[in-house]
Amino acid sequence: MLIDFAYFEENLDMFINEMEKGLAGENSSLKMLPTYISIDDIPEKRDSVIVIDAGGTNLRIALVNFDYSAPSISYFMRYPMLGTKGPITKDEFFSTLAEYLVPLTGKSKKIGFCFSFPADIVPNRDGRVIYLSKEVKIDGIENSLLGEPLKNSLAEKGFDIENIVILNDTVASLLGAKAVYGSRVFDSYTGFILGTGTNSCYIENNFNILKSEYLKNKPGNCIINIESAGYAKAPRTPVDDSFDSLTEKPGEQLFEKMISGAYQGGLLLEFIRAAVANGCFSKSFEEKLAAVSSLESKEIDDFCYYPYGDNKLAHLSKDNEKDLVSLYELVDAFFERAAVLSVVNLAAILKKTGTGKNPCRPVCISAEGSTFYKCKLLNEKINYYMIEFVRRRLGMYCEFVKAENSTLYGTALAGLLD
Known part of the structure; x- marks a missing residue:
C-alpha cells in the first residue's frame, strides 16, 4: 500500500x-517545551563533565572528556535506577545519587543530568519533575527541582559543583550528534x-x-x-x-x-x-x-x-x-x-x-x-x-x-x- x-x-x-x-x-x-539550551552557546573550549543518565531501568554515571574536541569516557558505572527496587524518599534519592558521584570529586565542577521522565525545564536549566513512570517510585519527588537539591546533597559531602544542567534523552540525542559529528x-x-x-x-x-x-x-x-x-x-x-x-x-x-x-x-x-x-x-x-x-x-x-x-x-x-x-x-x-x-x-x-x-x-x-x-x-x-x-x-x-x-x-x- x-x-x-x-x-x-x-x-x-x-x-x-x-x-x-x-x-x-x-x-x-x-507541548513544545523550551529547554533553554542553545546549540550556539556551547563553548569551543571543552573541559571534563560529570554525566548522570537516569532512565526507567538503569542509572549511569560517567565522566566525559573532550580531548581535542572529540568526546571520550574515562569513568563509567551502571546501577539499577533508584526507586526500581522498592519505594524510596526524595531525600534518599538525592543522598544516594550524591554518594554515587563521590568517586568523581575534583574531576569536574559541571554536571549534565539526563532525566528521562517528564520535567518542566526552567530558565536556569534546572528541571522540576512532573511525574515518574510506574516502575520508578520516589516518594515526594513530583514537583521537586532536580539540580538544586542534588547540588545541596553534594555540598554536604564536600563536593563543590558550579552548575547542573537538566535535559531529557531526546535532547541529549540531538546534542550527542553535535558532539560526535x-x-x-x-x-x-x-x-x-x-x-x-x-x-x-x-x-x-x-x-x-x-x-x-x-x-x-x-x-x-x-x-x-x-x-x-x-x-x-x-x-x-x-x-x-x-x-x-x-x-x-x-x-x-x-x-x-x-x-x-x-x-x-x-x-x-x-x-x-x-x-x-x-x-x-x-x-x-x-x-x-x-x-x-x-x-x-x-x-x-x-x-x-x-x-x-x-x-x-x-x-x-x-x-x-x-x-x-x-x-x-x-x-x-x-x-x-x-x-x-x-x-x-x-x-x-x-x-x-x-x-x-x-x-x-x-x-x-x-x-x-x-x-x-x-x-x-x-x-x-x-x-x-x-x-x-x-x-x-x-x-x-x-x-x-x-x-x-x-x-x-x-x-x-x-x-x-x-
Whole structure:
C-alpha cells in the first residue's frame, strides 16, 4: 500500500499548526517545551563533565572528556535506577545519587543530568519533575527541582559543583550528534526517538517561542522538546479508538500509541481481529486467532522475516496461502501508516524551520530506538518516504545518524553550559 502525497501534505500542515500553537501557548496537543539550551552557546573550549543518565531501568554515571574536541569516557558505572527496587524518599534519592558521584570529586565542577521522565525545564536549566513512570517510585519527588537539591546533597559531602544542567534523552540525542559529528557541516540538528515510546526535538529561533517572555525577545535559538508522543491530530480509525480505551491512560499519548514499539503488538492484534470480523480471513484463521490473547513487537518482526516460519502469526495462516498473503498485507499497511506518520513528524520540523534546502548542508537527524533500527518493515518505509516525499517532493535534505554514546556525550555537551 502506497500513501499519496496529498494525504501526507495535509497531515504535515496539521502537525506544523499544532507546533505553532504550542509555541504560542495556545491549546495544542504538542507541548513544545523550551529547554533553554542553545546549540550556539556551547563553548569551543571543552573541559571534563560529570554525566548522570537516569532512565526507567538503569542509572549511569560517567565522566566525559573532550580531548581535542572529540568526546571520550574515562569513568563509567551502571546501577539499577533508584526507586526500581522498592519505594524510596526524595531525600534518599538525592543522598544516594550524591554518594554515587563521590568517586568523581575534583574531576569536574559541571554536571549534565539526563532525566528521562517528564520535567518542566526552567530558565536556569534546572528541571522540576512532573511525574515518574510506574516502575520508578520516589516518594515526594513530583514537583521537586532536580539540580538544586542534588547540588545541596553534594555540598554536604564536600563536593563543590558550579552548575547542573537538566535535559531529557531526546535532547541529549540531538546534542550527542553535535558532539560526535561536530566536524560535519549540517544546516541544523534534530533528535528523534522511536523505541518503546517516541519523541522529537529541534532547534527553534527564540522569536518564534511566543509563550516564553524570557526567550521571545532574546536573540538566538533554543532546543524545543516537542513531546510529539501526545500529538492528537493524526487520522484515527475506530480500531485506534477501541485499542486506546484498553490502555492504562485512554486519551493520552495518542501519536505514540499509533507508531511506537510498546503499543505495536496490541494495536496490530486489534486490527487483525477487526479484519477477521469483516470476513477477511478463513474460519480456520478465526479459530486460531481466538486463542491469541497478546502479541509482542518481536513476534511481529519474526513474522515479517519468516512468514513461513515457527512463530505466532505464521501459525495463524499455516497451510492457507491466501490467509498468509492477506495477513502480510495487513501488517505491511500497518507499518506503512506508522512510517508516514513518523515522516510527517520529521518533515514538519524541516518545513517549519526552513532548513535542509541545500544538499551539501542536510539536517542531521540523530535517531535512537530499537523500533526505528530493528523493525524490518518500518525502517525501510521511513527511509522510502523520507526520499520520496521529503527530498523529491519538498526539496529538503536530511541525514539519519546513529551517534555512539549519544546520550552520554550529548548530556556532557549540555553540562558545559554556564
